[in-house]
Amino acid sequence: MANRIMLNETSYHGSGAIQEIATEAKAHGFKKALVCSDPDLIKFGVTAKVTDILDKNGLEYEIYSEIKPNPTIDNVKHGVETFKKSGADYLIAIGGGSSMDTSKAIGIIIANPEFEDVRSLEGVASTKKPCVPIIAVPTTAGTAAEVTINYVITDVERKRKFVCVDPHDMPIIAIVDPDMMSSMPKGLTASTGMDALTHAIEGYTTKAAWEMTDMFHLKAIEIIARSLRSAVANEKEGREGMALGEYIAGMGFSNVGLGIAHSMAHTLGAVYDTPHGVACAMMLPIVMEYNADCTGEKYREIARAMGVKGVDDMSVEEYRKAAIDAVAQLSVDVGIPTKLEAIKEDDLDFLAESAHADACAPGNPKDASVEDLKALFRKIM
Structure with missing residues (x-):
């Protein structure tokens, strides 16, 4: 079997x-x-850091700001109409995953108008043309949407998020500047950072993982583990580390997929509008525990990358527990809650069925039934 790797044409760091x-x-x-x-x-003047450069260089632009934290089908539709009316020939996406995901969907539909029904983009859409060129400028260190072939749109009417996987949607240029992330508040820094860690750990353990992506993911875990607490404290070294770590994680998982921590987080975001990184952080240790017996020796390397000492002297059970505990402790240290009070018993069937149908679920190293997912959701109630 051939393993495919796709990355940006150009990135600046x-x-x-x-x-x-x-x-x-x-x-x-x-x-x-x-x-x-x-x-x-x-x-708050973050977008102006870029538009000031455009102004200084005499480069024409128009701003589209109708973007929500979990971008919706309507956001995309309005963005498509705005692009058509603007006379633009490229996109600059400034923000977290929401801005970049919206830009990807706009760019794909403009280039492939037969997919104007946004829902038709779910899964692996058979688009024929690359999207409108995108320059992606992340302001959060988490989603790595600037280097992935994925984007996520919320279907408000059906209370679900759907994942779109399309090699044609990747930004041609990524600008990963830690100065653009310096104004992130602590809570957003923490949640997006835990999203990046979830990318790295799920990408490392997914069914499609292989040597090259393992290299990316282990390095990303190492950088994130040593940088996230510092980034939450708004220290320069931590910000720089997270800017690099989240990008490296994206280089990997974009090419091999994720698992049920993400499928469950997508569902929590769609139903309760839970911030994606918070949902990932709550689910990650629980999912790691569930997956442990299907991961071989990988948790030893996760524990090592998380900074755990003496892993080579540990038993399988010990290093697996050490890896899970290190992830859970980092999440607590940066202020992520462990419970979601909004979940009710009556919601569990819908939550589990939605997570089971999510595009990330098949990549999980251990197959999870609807009943398994219900049991995992119960652990954060």
């Missing part, structure tokens, strides 16, 4: 990397950008 946006826009001969960013980033 480090403080001040956003200056390269103008260089790339001019080099590609782009005429006008539709800048996709959320209202809070505009309000």
Whole structure:
């Protein structure tokens, strides 16, 4: 079997990397950008860090800010109409996963109008053309949407999120500048960071994992484990570490998939509007415990990457527990809750069925039934 790796054409990393946006826009001969960013980033001047560069370089743009934390079908539809009216020929996505996911869906539909029904993009859509060119500028260190072939849209009417997997949606340029993440509040830094850790651990243990992606994921776990607490404290070194760690995790999981921690988190986000990273953080240790007997020696390497000492002297049971405990402790240390009071017993059937149908579920190293998922959801009630 052939293993495929897909990454950005170009990525820039480090403080001040956003200056390269103008260089790339001019080099590609782009005429006008539709800048996709959320209202809070505009309000607090984060988006302006990019638009000021565009202004300085005489690059035309229009802003689309109708983006919610869990972007909806309507967000995408309105974005498509805005793009058509704007005369833009490329997209600049500024923000977390929401801005980038919205941009991906807009770009795919503009290039492949036969998929204008947003729901038709669910799963692996058979699009024929690359999306409108995207320059992705993350402001959170978590989703890695700037380097993945995935995006997630919320179907409000059906109370579910759906995952879209499409090689045609990857941004051509990623600008990973830790300075763009410096204004993130503690809670958002913590939750997005735990999302990145979930990407790395699920990507490392998924059924499709192989040597190259294992390399990415173990390094990402190591960087995130040593950086997240510092990033939550808004220390420069921690911010820089998380900017790199989340991107490296994305290099891996985008190519091999995830597991049920993500399928369950998608469901919690759709039903209760739970922030995605918070949902991932709550589910990750529970799912790790469930998966442990199907992971061989991988938890020993996870424990090592998490900074646990003496793992080579531990039994299988000991290093598996050590890995799970280290992940749970990091989550607690950065202030993530362990329970979701909104869940009620009457909701469990719908939650479990939705998580079971999610596109991330088949990649889990251990097959999970609807009843298994109900039992796992109960653990955060």
